[in-house]
Amino acid sequence: MSARPDRTPLPRDFYDRPVLAVAPDLLGRTLVRRTPDGPIELRITEVEAYEGEADPGSHAYRGRTARNASMFGPPGHAYVYFIYGMWFSLNVVCGPPGHASGVLVRAGEITVGADLARKRRISARRDAELAKGPARLAAALDIDRSLDGTDLCAGPTAPLSLLAGTPTPADQVSVGPRTGVGGDGAHHPYRYWITHDPTVSPYRAHAPRRRST
DNA sequence: AAAGGGATTGCCT
DNA sequence: GGCAATCCCTTTT
Numbered sequence: 001m002s003a004r005p006d007r008t009p010l011p012r013d014f015y016d017r018p019v020l021a022v023a024p025d026l027l028g029r030t031l032v033r034r035t036p037d038g039p040i041e042l043r044i045t046e047v048e049a050y051e052g053e054a055d056p057g058s059h060a061y062r063g064r065t066a067r068n069a070s071m072f073g074p075p076g077h078a079y080v081y082f083i084y085g086m087w088f089s090l091n092v093v094c095g096p097p098g099h100a101s102g103v104l105v106r107a108g109e110i111t112v113g114a115d116l117a118r119k120r121r122i123s124a125r126r127d128a129e130l131a132k133g134p135a136r137l138a139a140a141l142d143i144d145r146s147l148d149g150t151d152l153c154a155g156p157t158a159p160l161s162l163l164a165g166t167p168t169p170a171d172q173v174s175v176g177p178r179t180g181v182g183g184d185g186a187h188h189p190y191r192y193w194i195t196h197d198p199t200v201s202p203y204r205a206h207a208p209r210r211r212s213t
Numbered sequence: 214a215a216a217g218g219g220a221t222t223g224c225c226t
Numbered sequence: 227g228g229c230a231a232t233c234c235c236t237t238t239t
Contacts (some may be wrong), residue, residue, distance in 0.1 A: 007236080046232060048231070050231075056232070058231085059230095059231075078239055081230095083230060083231070083232065083234080084229095084230060084232050085230090085232070086232085086233085089231065089232085091231090106231090123233090123234070123235095133232070133233070134231070134232075135232050136232090136233075137231095166228060178231080
């Protein structure tokens with residue numbers, strides 16, 4: 001028999017570690033989004049690590065701005081950013097204060113409130129597509145910039161929390177290069193997912209860039 | 214299954 | 227001004 005998911009919030013010190021330790025440890029954890037209509041819960045199946053100011057692929061690379069301020073704050077908080085004119089994505093801030101590292105939550109399985117998620121994800125054909133990809137995940141859970149900076153360790157009245165859930169054994173975790181980042185960083189073990197999980201987003205190589213005229 | 218282009222706003226140089 | 231940690235639809239294999 002499998003153990004029931006642990007409903008205890010992950011403690012602050014869970015996040016106060018190097019991002020490459022935190023990222024794979026987030027797989028299988030439970031993200032809870034509390035909406036006026038009811039809770040939506042998601043089991044995390046895919047994540048990507050961003051190593052702060054030293055990482056060319058990170059939003060923190062060019063230093064602190066109003067947009068990325070949450071990444072420079074204390075660990076265990078959300079960093080939500082707006083991208084491509086229409087989408088939001090959720091990051092979990094980790095590492096000691098000032099490191100500005102975080103984990104992009106890329107995909108997951110909706111375990112509670114699929115009916116609520118589906119209202120915001122009309123185009124999803126199957127339940128596995130509800131949160132397959134970072135912007136889809138944010139849409140399914142009704143996450144936008146108003147949740148930027150949310151304390152993920154807070155109690156059951158918080159709009160967004162991260163519970164211990166069920167950690168994923170190392171032999172069920174796959175590792176690969178990040179999407180969209182070339183050069184040296186491409187070889188680092190930055191992207192983690194639960195092997196063979198149907199909710200993991202398909203790998204896409206870096207899109208070839210078109211020349212401007 | 215894979216690949217390409219359009220959508221659409223905010224941010225940084 | 228140009229691009230961005232993307233998605234979705236269409237076209238092609």
